[in-house]
Amino acid sequence: MKNSFIYAAFAGLTLLPLTAMAQKTAIDKSIEEKEAVSHFRYLAADELKGRDAARPEINIAGRYIAEQFRKYGASPIDVEDSYYQSVPLRLSAPPKSGQLQLGTEKLIQGESMLVLDGKSLEGAYEMEVAGYGLEEDLEGKDVTGKILVVRVGGPEKMGPSQLFAAGRKKLALAQEKGAVALIEMYNLNNPPWPLLLGYLNKPQLMLADDDKPEDAGIPYIWAKDLDGSLIKSIDQGDIDQAAVAINGKVNKAITSNNIVAVVEGTDNELKDEYVMLSAHYDHIGVGTPNAQGDSIYNGARDNAVGTVAIINAAKYFAENPPKRSILLCAWTAEEKGLLGSAYFAEHPMVPLDKIIYNLNIDNGGYNDTSIITVIGLGRTTADHLIYEAVDEFGLSAEGDPSPEQGLYDRSDNVNFAKKGIPAPTFSLGFTAFDEEIMKYYHQAADQVDNFDMDYAMKYWKAYLLTAEKIANTDEKPNWEKGDKYEEAGKALYGDK
Ligand SMILES: [Zn+2]
Structure with a gap:
């Protein structure tokens, strides 16, 4: 990993194509701090009551995301001009x-x-x-x-x-x-x-x-x-x-929504392929009050910050469409068992074999603002693009420091990996699942006011550049040889 990082850093310094510089400049111009932070503050606000997929307030978050997609010019896939994919759920209470x-x-x-x-x-x-x-x-x-x-x-x-x-x-x-x-x-x-x-x-x-x-x-x-x-x-x-x-015994039908939009690619052939950018927008709701009496679990890190990345992507890619099409997905009910993404994987709105890559974004927290942690780094052939993009914003991409946590299989990306789609998760930097992480992970203290906004901006921008590089690359990314999901990939895309 170290070696390839040094290689990527050199490539970044000496061989960086002009277009890449232009891309970074375009991202810097498009993503304004006040605007992005305003999305962040809204999604993690107390009024949304922790975006619990079993509570009605989550629909305010869903509506907000859909209207940002509309405002920035990402298109609905649905013929009825809706950004919603309704997900039928059942609530089972004791x-x-x-x-x-x-x-x-x-x-x-x-x-x-x-x-x-x-x-x-x-x-x-x-x-x-x-x-x-x-x-x-x-x-x-x-x-x-x-x-x-x-x-x-x-x-x-x-x-x-x-x-x-x-x-x-x-x-x-x-x-x-x-x-x-x-x-x-x-x-x-x-x-x-x-x-x-x-x-x-x-x-x-x-x-x-x-x-x-x-x-x-x-x-x-x-x-x-x-x-x-x-x-x-x-x-x-x-x-x-x-x-x-x-x-x-209570059993109640509930409908929740995935929020989905598309930005069409510019290349006549490649636009039939999609790079899926996804984040879950739900969190765990209202719970036991902490020592300060706060009972609203705002989920700023988990995963309002990732949801903002998808909203930013709607803005940036609508202004700067890449060769391949961009599929924007905000999932519901991740915290209830990856349900929204599981539903989409079984009821995809575009054919799964046209989705060449899923760059998921999800978080527990961070304890190192000099890095981006990519869960699943080392598993797909797009790694060099991730290293390059992250490096351009003065950060370095690192792999999963706590494989024993099984994080790869604990977020929405796994529902697509199982189908064969190369699917890492782009996370805030962390070097261990330590006390600093646990202070916020699924705690009422996970709020916007204790988030480092300079780091948030770099994180959001690095995500966009990574996505852009993947959406423009000539060589279609794939699983590394011998990966657990390599066979699923062959089954999905055909053996080549
Ligand atoms: Zn969570």
């Missing part, structure tokens, strides 16, 4: 009460059990124990009309997000096989049960079924069984029935 009687053991909602999804249910049912509840575990078993009882997770160790994803698959399978409910017996130390109670015993948002937005399906329950004794007793037949009482 039941008013929930109980599960297993023999002499009584489990209670919010204490020893969690109803994670599904409808209310009342009655006594037979149970069937089936390993982890995978296809092979269910082979030869009849679960029709019964409660399916399985172990949480799978044969291999899983992280929290994998546990949830696996659970969702098991749930779909259980429902398909005719079970009346799915109980996953929780026997893991990590994440610890009390933490799960805090995190999961509250309303959750998820993508809704397009046709049946309010259909919640069968109850999906996690039951605390740390020593594995309950599942053993059920399996041995010592406990033969479950009495379930889940009352007042």
Whole structure:
């Protein structure tokens, strides 16, 4: 990395084409501090209540972004002249009460059990124990009309997000096989049960079924069984029935919006290709007050600052269109599980194989204003363009300092990487996930008034120049050989 940086720095000094200088000058002229900071202050304002995708105030942010796109001259894709892609979501809130009687053991909602999804249910049912509840575990078993009882997770160790994803698959399978409910017996130390109670015993948002937005399906329950004794007793037949009482389970359809616009490219052939510039504009809303009594989580770093970069891109590229077309996307509900981008990846407004690159922008925070951290640096053949662009604004591009955090797979870019589109995330500079980051990361203190605006300006401009270089490059970027997503790329674009 160091070597290529030195190379890029030299290339920047000695071989810099005149056009590149002109581009930097044009960016400096187009992006005015007062104007950009005003967008930033608006999006991170208290009045927007932390841009929670489950609250109505997020629509004020969405409207604002759409009207900036309109004002600056980026075009809607939709024939109805709308910048919105509506994303059908379902809100699943915990039941008013929930109980599960297993023999002499009584489990209670919010204490020893969690109803994670599904409808209310009342009655006594037979149970069937089936390993982890995978296809092979269910082979030869009849679960029709019964409660399916399985172990949480799978044969291999899983992280929290994998546990949830696996659970969702098991749930779909259980429902398909005719079970009346799915109980996953929780026997893991990590994440610890009390933490799960805090995190999961509250309303959750998820993508809704397009046709049946309010259909919640069968109850999906996690039951605390740390020593594995309950599942053993059920399996041995010592406990033969479950009495379930889940009352007042709330499932509500909600529509949220991705905000999407396009700036057409200037090259007759290349304009059919898109460079997608994306940022999530939602944040985590209103929460526990901090020591100062502030309960509004403004999300300046996460991710009002990235959203402003997309608004700036609408202005700059409408004035200075590059060869390829620019697709501008502001995603909703990233904080609820990358939902807006996941929906777009399944319902793209332009063909996915025409999107040659996704330069996503998302942030936790920063602790080094001399660098830009690019999550996914080293994975695509466009790296030299990133190094060059960032260098021109007196910063240096660095890779992910905390791979153990799994940041690449925790932002919207991953939904497109999975489809094969080269997709790094352009982030504020950080050298470690340290105290300085945690002071603001998902905290009420993440506000505009403690943000370094000189750095914000450089960050926004470096992002634009990077995007411009990629949109103009003759050589179409691709995955580096051997990357986890290289095969997906070949499948999407064709093997060349
Ligand atoms: Zn976040």
